[in-house]
Amino acid sequence: DAKTTQPPSMDCAEGRAANLPCNHSTISGNEYVYWYRQIHSQGPQYIIHGLKNNETNEMASLIITEDRKSSTLILPHATLRDTAVYYCIVRADLHGSSNTGKLIFGQGTTLQVKP
Amino acid sequence: GAVVSQHPSWVICKSGTSVKIECRSLDFQATTMFWYRQFPKQSLMLMATSNEGSKATYEQGVEKDKFLINHASLTLSTLTVTSAHPEDSSFYICSASTPNSGNTIYFGEGSWLTVV
Numbered sequence: 001d002a003k004t005t006q007p008p009s010m011d012c013a014e015g016r017a018a019n020l021p022c023n024h025s026t027i028s029g030n031e032y033v034y035w036y037r038q039i040h041s042q043g044p045q046y047i048i049h050g051l052k053n054n055e056t057n058e059m060a061s062l063i064i065t066e067d068r069k070s071s072t073l074i075l076p077h078a079t080l081r082d083t084a085v086y087y088c089i090v091r092a093d094l095h096g097s098s099n100t101g102k103l104i105f106g107q108g109t110t111l112q113v114k115p
Numbered sequence: 116g117a118v119v120s121q122h123p124s125w126v127i128c129k130s131g132t133s134v135k136i137e138c139r140s141l142d143f144q145a146t147t148m149f150w151y152r153q154f155p156k157q158s159l160m161l162m163a164t165s166n167e168g169s170k171a172t173y174e175q176g177v178e179k180d181k182f183l184i185n186h187a188s189l190t191l192s193t194l195t196v197t198s199a200h201p202e203d204s205s206f207y208i209c210s211a212s213t214p215n216s217g218n219t220i221y222f223g224e225g226s227w228l229t230v231v
Contacts, residue, residue, distance in 0.1 A: 034219075034220075036222075038159075041206070041225070041227075042224060042225060043119075043121075043208050043210075043222035043223050043224045043225045044159070044208070044210075044222045045222070046219060046220070046221060046222075049219065087158075101218075102149065102161055102164060103149070103161070103210070103220055104161060105151075105158045105159040105160075105161075106158060107158050108158060
């Protein structure tokens with residue numbers, strides 16, 4: 001019962017920006033948008049998360065639309081090592097509370113970075 | 116980010132035996148830990164949520180007597196697959212979070228279980 005929709009696969013040329021879209025039209029006011037990626041046979045790796053403002057870190061940028069119904073993860077300069085399955089997940093996040101929301105994974109987007 | 120470690124990375128066991136997988140948070144105290152399983156070419160499926168010092172909460176369809184979860188300390192949770200069968204062969208992944216890390220969830224490296 002994932003609450004997000006992502007394209008099943010995307011290609012990107014090495015060195016170019018990879019823009020991964022995600023729809024979350026039923027997102028609630030207290031739910032954050034999280035992005036993880038999973039490289040084959042490894043545990044998922046946290047990338048970034050946000051509530052309503054755009055966010056940037058050393059790995060990626062997250063652009064959330066004003067109505068919060070969709071977002072885009074941007075890998076500014078994709079490398080071959082960025083080939084992975086990227087998961088967009090919405091999750092209630094209660095700071096300072098032990099009642100931590102679960103991460104429910106959908107099918108994600110398989111990003112293939114090509115030379 | 117925070118470090119979560121699983122052990123063993125892979126294990127082979129005989130049908131009918133039990134196998135234990137450990138999940139440790141190495142640099143933070145994890146108030147909540149989650150266990151997932153993943154079959155080839157599929158997404159992660161949440162099995163259960165465990166809070167330190169209390170019983171785990173299992174997702175619908177997951178047998179609590181078969182998948183025993185213990186979260187006895189703030190840095191260790193264990194998953195025991197009891198009376199394993201070949202269909203239990205899977206990739207098992209744990210994750211952990213703490214309010215002090217902004218409740219961001221970090222994942223272990225995963226453990227491959229093969230039941231023969």
